[in-house]
Amino acid sequence: MTTDIIELRHNLHKYPEVSNNEYKTSERILNFINTFSPNEIVNLSKTGKAFIFKGRKPGKTVIFRAELDALPIAEKSSLVYSSVNSDVAHVCGHDGHMAILAGLAQKIAKERPQYGKVVLLFQPAEEVEQGAKDVVENPGFKAINPDFIFALHNIPGIEKHRIVMKNGSFSAASKGMTVKLFGKTSHAAEPENGISPANAISKIISQLHQLRDNKNLFKDLSLLTIIHIRLGEISFGTSPGYAEIRITLRSFENEDMDTLTTHSENIIKEVAKTEDLKYEISYSEVFPASINDDECLGFVKQSARQNNLKIELIEKPFKWSEDFGYFSKDFKTCLFGLGAGENQAPLHNPDYDFPDDIIETGINLFYSIYKKINF
Template identity: 65%
Template sequence: MNQEIIKLRQELHKHPEVSNDEYHTSERIINYVKKFNPDEIIKLGETGVAFIFNGKEKGKTVVFRSELDALLIKEKSGVEYASVNDHIAHSCGHDGHMAILTGLIQVISKNRPVRGKVVMLFQPAEEVEQGACDVVENPKFINIQPDYLFALHNVPGFEKHTIVLKKGSFASASKGMTIKLTGKTVHAAEPQDGISPADAISDIIKELHVIRDDKTLFKDFVLLTIIHIQLGEISFGTSPGYAELRVTLRAFENEDMEVLTDKCEKTIREISRSEKLDCEISYSEDFPATVNNDYCVGVVEQSAKHIGLDIQNIEKPFKWSEDFGYFTEKYNACYFGLGSGKDQPQLHNPDFDFPDDIIESGINIFYAIYEKALSDD
C-alpha cells in the first residue's frame, strides 16, 4: 500500500471544498505533484488543473480525469481525519479519485511515455454539472486535443477492486426543471377575481406522471421526480397568484431525455395557457448521459484482465448522473466503476468514507490503460 498517497487522501478528506471553491484542494494537489516534474502544468479556470507528461515521439494523447469537489453534507463517519469544514464532506469519494490520479502521476513520473502524451486532469464542480462543461469549452483544454479520455468512480455495492463496465450509456442523463407560474393575487374571500396557479399545479403534476408512465414514448428507462412546490404565501386572507414547481428529469438515453423534456414543456405550457397563467421554464444541473466508446471500453477490459482484476458487466446504466457525459459527447472516452465494497455506505451518505485499500487497484488499472492506449497504433 502506498502510505504517502493514503496520507494525501486523508488530508484531502479532512479539508473538503464545494464546487467552484476548490482553491485549497487544487493548490494542495499542485504542490504535491510539482515534485514529480510534469512537463506542463495548465490551469483550467479558477481551480481546474491538468498535468502533462510528454513522450519524445508523436503519438496518441490520453487523458485521465478526477474531480476536485465535495458535497454540502455534514459528515458522520467518525474517522480521525473527518472534515474540519462544517457541513462539507467528501461523501462521494472524490478525495479517493484524486489520490488515485496523483498515485498514477507518481508511477508515470518514473515510466514516462516514449511516444504521445498523458494528461492528468483535476476537474472542478462535478457535483453541479458545470465543471466538465467549462473544461470542454476551455481553449487550453481544446488545444490538448485528446484522443481518449478515461475516468472511474468508486461504486458501493460491488466487491472491492471489481471493474464495473458497460458499453453505451453508463450513467443517466438528468436535469433540474424549474417551472414558474404567474397569475393574479386577490383576497381569499374573492378568489374568482384572481388567477390562482393551484389547479394548474395539480394538473401539471398529474399530466407529467402520465407522460412518465407512457412506455410508448421512450426507448428505455425514464424517471420524473417532483422535488419542490411553492404556492403563494402563508396568509389565510390571500388567494395565491404565483407558484413554482421543481422537477428532476432523468433518462438512460439522451434521445429519451429530449423526448421527455419536449413532452413535459408542451404539457406545462398548454395547461398554463388554459388557466391564463404566464409560464416560465428554466433548467439547471443539466447532465447528458455518459455514453462510452466501444474501443475505450475494450481498452479498460483488456487492461483489467492484464492485471488480474475481476470485471462485472452491467446490463443497465446507473440512475445517477455524471458530468463526464460532456466529455463523452465530444471525445472517445470510457467511464467505469471501481467496486468499493458490498457493505460500503452509499454515495452521498453522511457516513461515507472512501476505502483506502482500493486506491492501489485504481492506480494499477489507470496505469495499465495508459500503457495499452499509448501502445496501440
C-alpha cells in the same frame, strides 16, 4: 503505491471544499504532482488543473480524470482525518479518485510516455454539473484535444476491486426543471377576481405523471420526480397568484431526455394557456448521459484482465448522473466503476469514507491503459 498517496488522500479528506471553491484542494494537488516534473500545467476554470506528460514521439493524447469537489454534507465519523470544515465532506470518494491520479503520476514519472501525451485532469465542480462543461469550453482544454478520456467512480455495494462496465450509456442523464406560473392574486373571499395557479399545478403534475408512464415514447427508463412545489403565500386572506414547481427529469439515454424535455414543456405550455397563466421554464444541474466508446471500453477490459480483476458487465446504466457526460459528447470516453465493498456506506451518506485498499487497484488499472496507448 507509497504511503504518501494514502497520506495525501487523508489530507484531502480532512480539508474538503465544495464545488468551485476547491482552491486549497487544487493547491495541494499542484504541490504534490509538481514533485514529478510534468512537462506542462494548464489551469482550467477556477480551480482545475491539467498536468501534461509528453512523449518523445507523436502519438495519442490520453486524459485520466478525477474530481476536486466535496459535498455540503456534515460528516459523521470518528476518523482521525475526518472533515474539519463545517458541513462539508468528501462523502462521494473524490478524495480517493484524486489519490489514484496522484499515484498514477508517481508511476508515470518513473516511466514516461514514449508516444503522444498523458494528461492528469483534476476537474472542479462535478457535483453541480458545470465543472466538466466549463472545462470542455476552456481554450486550454481545447488545445489539449484528447483522443481518449478515462475516468472511474467507486461503487459501494459492489465487491472490492471488481470493475463494473457497460457498453453505451453508463450513467443517466438528468436535469432540474423550474417552472414558474404567473397569475393574479385576489382576496380569498373573492377568488373569482384573481387567477390562481392551483388548478394548473394539479393538471401539470397529473399530465407529467402520464407522460412518465407512457413507455411507447421512450427507448429505456425515463423518470419525472416532483421535488418541490410553492403556491402563493401563507396568508388565509389571499388567493394565490404565483406558483413554482421544481422537477427532476432523468433518463438513461440522451435521446430520451430530449423527448422527455420537449413533451414536458408542451404540457406546461398548454396547461398555462388553458388556465390563462404566463409561465417561465428554466434548467439547472444539467447532466448528459455518460456514453462509453467501444474502443475505450476495450482498453479498460484488456487492462482489467491484465491485472486479474473481476469484471461485471451491467445491463442497465446507473440512475445517478455524472458530468463526465460533457466529455462524452465530443470525445471518445469511458467511465467505469470500481467496487468499494459490499458493506461500504452508500455514496453521499454522512458516514461514507473511501476505502484506501482500492487506491492501488485504480492506479494499476489506469497505468495499464496508459502503457497500452502510449508505449
